[in-house]
Amino acid sequence: MDYKNLKADVELYIPKHFTSGRRGRRIEFVGIHHTAAVGLTVRGCYNVWQTRPASAHYLVQRDGVIGQLVHDRDTAWALGDFDANCRSVNIEHANNGSDPWTVSEACLDSGAHLVAALCIAYGLGRPMWGGNVRPHSMYMATACPGELALSQRDAYIARAQRYYDMMAAGAADEEEEVKDEDIEKIAQRVWTIEKGRETHDRCYRMTSMLKAMCGIGAEDTTDPKSIAGEIYNRTIDRWARCTAMLKAICAIPKESMAIEDVPEELDFRLSDWDVERIAERVAELVADR
Ligand SMILES: [Zn+2]
Incomplete structure (x- = not known):
């Protein structure tokens, strides 16, 4: 993944189950999800979203590879709240276990890095859980994003902040x-x-x-x-x-x-x-x- 330019490892854009544009809204936060499926790949996600009226912008695989399925400029159907969808970029994380729903170290690391990159790219500020980084469960009664909102939450957001600081410092050093x-x-x-x-x-x-x-x-x-x-x-x-x-x-x-x-x-x-x-x-x- 080219985090600076937000170019994903794999680009596989779905043809339906998203909304073109953002209805005049601007990106305000990053939505965090888990797939509730172990080892889902970008291709697997693409297939699921062909039949299920749902989507997210990115999927982070168990091996840390990141795929993009909906353009950032478009609205993914991710949170069960259309206005919130219009104001967010959403990331799916593939699980590595189902009892409880955890993600791998590689997935956590890539996901956190992507959060930082999005916060930089869209001027959202330093990643803060519940602020500019929000779990799906903030918008509806759902177990999503699993342990990412529980036992792995602190590690995830701390990692995102570290990446954010590094990327921001790097940008500042250049200028x-x-x-x-x-x-x-x-x-x-x-x-x-x-x-x-x-x-x-x-x-x-x-x-x-x-x-x-x-x-x-x-x-x-x-x-x-x-x-x-x-x-x-x-x-x-x-x-x-x-x-x-x-x-x-x-x-x-x-x-x-x-x-x-x-x-x-x-x-x-x-x-x-x-x-x-x-x-x-x-x-x-x-x-x-
Ligand atoms: Zn979700």
């Missing part, structure tokens, strides 16, 4: 001079400027500020990070908002440019993405405190 170690230095410095209880309070205030900026109600408990992609799509000046977020973390006045001076010995321009990574890293440091 910018900022390296991961620089991000770490800045994050550490931002973190050590202010610590203790106050930092926690700042994070809460930052969340409130983000909600206000993005038109999210104060009572909405959705983690803003999980809908980061949507947030940024709603906003025009990402840079200004990311900077504001960092300033809020560090208690630097809004009109101050001091945040740009945080990495004393470094000399480079920060991209929006670098700032996001710093903010994320600082949040992690706060959480690990």
Whole structure:
């Protein structure tokens, strides 16, 4: 699979049981499924969907090989909810066991990598379970996606996040001079400027500020990070908002440019993405405190 260009190992597009286009909707999340069949191949899936009015965009085989059966630009019939179908890209994972319904390491790895690639390609933000990565069972009473939503869930999403970070860093490295170690230095410095209880309070205030900026109600408990992609799509000046977020973390006045001076010995321009990574890293440091 060419993850960067979203070119699958096998392309076998089904002629029916999907909807052309997305009814004006944009892709907002990745839907996760299991086949409830052991060892199903791309060809096998293709055959099943010839007779069953159902589909997904991708199938990950037990050996990790990925097939594409519906174009991303089209709507697959995957979630039992047409509007949700229009807003998602759906991935089927072939099982390697039925009691319980597990997937192999190779399948888990390829699936997680594909999730990361889709999150990058469609600007969905870092993979978050229940946010931009949603199990089929979120939309209807179904056992799908089996253990991927249970015992294998944490491993799956952690892997997707790692791939996402790698791919995002790779993309940033090509365009910018900022390296991961620089991000770490800045994050550490931002973190050590202010610590203790106050930092926690700042994070809460930052969340409130983000909600206000993005038109999210104060009572909405959705983690803003999980809908980061949507947030940024709603906003025009990402840079200004990311900077504001960092300033809020560090208690630097809004009109101050001091945040740009945080990495004393470094000399480079920060991209929006670098700032996001710093903010994320600082949040992690706060959480690990
Ligand atoms: Zn499903």
